[in-house]
Amino acid sequence: MISMEINTAREQQLFNGKNFHVFIYNKTESISGLHQHDYYEFTIVLTGRYYQVINGKRVMLERGDFVFIPMGSHHQSFYEFGATRILNVGISKDFFDTHYQALVPFALVASQVYSIKSTFS
DSSP states (O other): OOOOOOOOOHHHSSSTTSSSEEEEEEEOOSSSSEEEEEEEEEEEEEESSSEEEEOOOOOOOOEEEEEEEEEOEEEEETTTTOOEEEEEEEEOOHHHHHTTTGGGGOOOOTTTTEHHHHHOO
């Protein structure tokens, strides 16, 4: 049996002791490949569209869409439709567990796309 190692992005490497890391990316191709995190992540599409494969499920995201990616979820982004601008927010495990854990799974479901388009209109 072939074993494929999944890279893990670590909170300790990105957060510098803070509760969040926030980036705006202008993407045309995936550079991270299939990976997982030891923190929680959500992404909002600002312009364009792309898709992610999250735990084997393909999820299409367009301008104004939001996706929640729980800690440990195997995922990869694909930018086959041209340039896409995304807001990416990582949330530390401790902060999320203290303030947001009660929302899961009632309000936030992994790989479920939530539309917030009216906010951007």
